[in-house]
Amino acid sequence: MSDELKKCREQIDSIDDQMLKLVSERARLAHEIGMLKNGGPIYRPEREAQVLRRLLSQNDGPLPEASVTAIFRTVMSHCRALEKELAVAFLGPLGTYSEEAANKQFGGVSSPVQCASFDEVFRTVEAGQADYAVVPVENSTEGAVGRTLDLLVQTSLKICGEVELPVHHNLLSKSDLSSIRKIYSHAQSLGQCHEWLNRNMSGIERIAVASNAEATRLAAEEPGTAAVASKRAGELFGLNLLAEHIEDDPRNTTRFLILSNHDVAPSGKDKTSLVMATRNVPGAVVQLLSPLAENGVSMTKLESRPLYTGMWEYVFFVDIEGHRDDEKVAKALAELEARAAFVKILGSYPVAVV
Amino acid sequence: MSDELKKCREQIDSIDDQMLKLVSERARLAHEIGMLKNGGPIYRPEREAQVLRRLLSQNDGPLPEASVTAIFRTVMSHCRALEKELAVAFLGPLGTYSEEAANKQFGGVSSPVQCASFDEVFRTVEAGQADYAVVPVENSTEGAVGRTLDLLVQTSLKICGEVELPVHHNLLSKSDLSSIRKIYSHAQSLGQCHEWLNRNMSGIERIAVASNAEATRLAAEEPGTAAVASKRAGELFGLNLLAEHIEDDPRNTTRFLILSNHDVAPSGKDKTSLVMATRNVPGAVVQLLSPLAENGVSMTKLESRPLYTGMWEYVFFVDIEGHRDDEKVAKALAELEARAAFVKILGSYPVAVV
Structure with a gap:
C-alpha cells in the first residue's frame, strides 16, 4: 500500500471516529426529546424536512443532494428506532415502487405491512394496525x-x-438494437421519450398498449420488438437493456403521499391538499377558487374527477402552497368553505425533499 | 415548543452541521483514494470490514451495533457511488432475502441485477455483466x-x-390463538421453536411440511391452523401475526456469500473456504484434514456433499479461520493440497460484521 493511500485512510479513520461520537450524541439527544414529548408522535415529518433542507442549503459537494438526504434519513431513522419502530403500510408485494418510497421517506428502519389493495392500506392505518400509509397519487x-x-x-x-x-424509461428487448422493428409502451411513456425515439429509432413503428408491464410482456414474447419501461419491469421479464434513461425530461417523477392519524405542524415550506365539490357544472369551479387568488395563495394543482356514486357529479382535488395554519391560507380556506357545497382539507405537509 | 425541546433541537442541528462537513470531507478523501487506485476494484470488502470493526469496538451506545454498521455502510456506499455504482446480481424477484443481504452488504447504493436461477447469478458475474454475486449458502x-x-x-x-x-420465526394464522388446533412448518423450524411451542401451545398437533412457504399456504386455506414462518411469508398469504420471534435461539441466521472476479486482501479477521475431494471413502477425510490441526488452523465448518456427476463420490466443503496469505494457513493448505485428489480454494474473506 502506498504512503499516500495509507495517509488518506488514516484521515478517513479519524473522520469516522468523530462521526461515531457525533451520531451517538445525536441519538442520546433524540432519546431525550422522545422523553420530553411524552407519548406524542415519534416521527415528525416537518422537523425532518427542516433538517434535510438546512443540510442541503449547506452542502457544497462532492456528495450529490440525494446522497446527503439518504445518509441523514438513515441517521434519523436509526435514532427514531431507539424509541419505536414505525409500522408502515403499502401495497405489496415487497420490491414495488411503493416500498422504495416508504424506504426513502422512513430511512430504512421501519416495519413493513404489506397490503393487498389501496383500500386495505387505508383501512390498516385507520384501524391503528400500522402507523403510516404510503400510496402513489x-x-x-x-x-x-x-x-x-x-x-x-x-x-x-x-x-x-x-x-x-x-422515473426513468429504458429501451428493453431480447433482440439486438439493429433488429428492432416495433416498440411497445404506454402512450404516455412513448410521449415522454418522443425526442429520443425520433433521433435514435426513427421510422420504427411505435405501438401504444395498456401499461408498461404489458409492453415488457409483449416484447419478451415477440422477437424483433422492444419495450419502453422501467429497468425493474425489464428484469421481471428477462429483457436486456438496449438504452437507459431515454426520457426527454429527466425530472419525471412519481408522487406518493404519506398518511397518518395526526396533523403536521408547519415546516416553513408546505403544501395543503383539499378536495371540494359543487352542485353546479364544472365551470363553476373557477369562481369557487377565487378566494385563493384574492388572498395571494398559489394553486399548484387542480384536478377534477367524476364521482359516480354520491351526491356530486364532480370533485376537485386542489393543492395550494402553504400550511393551513398560515394566516392567508387560513383566511382563503375559510372563504372557500363558505362557498363550496363540500370542502375537506386532506392535510398540510412539508413539500417533498430530494 | 418547550425551551428544553428547542435546546435539544439546536444541539442536534449543530451536530448535523458537523457531520455534513465530515461526511463531505470523507467523500473527497474516498475520491482521492479512487484516483490513487487507478482502476483497481472500487469495493474493498477487507477495508470496509476493518472500518466497521474499529467503529464497533468504540461504540458505547446508545445506538445498537446493527444501527452503527447500517449508518456507516450507507456512508461508505454513497462515497463509493461517486466512483461507480456497483452492479450486484442475485436471485429475483426483488423483496427476497437475497436482496436484503445485498442491501446490507453494499449499503443501499447498488444497481440490482435480478436473475432467474442461481446458475444465472454465477454466469452473470463470470461474464462480467455484473460486478458481484450474492447467493445464500x-x-x-x-x-x-x-x-x-x-x-x-x-x-x-x-x-x-x-x-x-x-432469521425470526413467528406464529401466523387467519384464526384466533384460542382456536388453533394444528401447526404447520418445516421440521427444522418446528425444532427451532420447540421450547416456545411446548410452553405456549402444548398439546396442539405439529405437522412437518416441505417448506415454511408451504406451511403458510396451508394455514391460509384451513381454518383453525397456524404456520411457523417468517413475517414476510405470512404477509404473502395474508396471515395475521399471533406471536413474533418465537425461536428458542435468537441468534438464528441465514448466511450469504458475496462472489466476484477478484481476490480480497487480509482484514485481520478472515475465513478461508475450500472444497476438496478424495477417491477414498468418506472416513478418509479425517486423515486428509490433519494438516490443519498440525498447523494450528481451526476448522469452523465441514460439510460433505455427494456428487452424482463427475469423478468423485463426495466433495467436502471446509471453512477455516484465517486468510490464505497467513503463514500457518498457507503452510496447512500446501500440505493439504499435496494429499487430496482435488482441492480448490474458494476464497479468503472477512468474517461477517453485524
Missing part, C-alpha cells in the same frame, strides 16, 4: 391514481408528507 | 443450499465476503 406514465383519490375523499387519515421518486 | 431452516455448493465447485469466481441475516 400521481404517476408520470399512468396519470392520477384514481383509487387513491377516491379513498382520500372518504378517509379519516391526514396527509402528512409526500415523496417523489424519479 | 446456508439457511437455518432448510440447511445448506445445494445448488450454490455445486456451483461453487465449478465457478471461476472467488468468495470475497459473507453476510449473515437474522
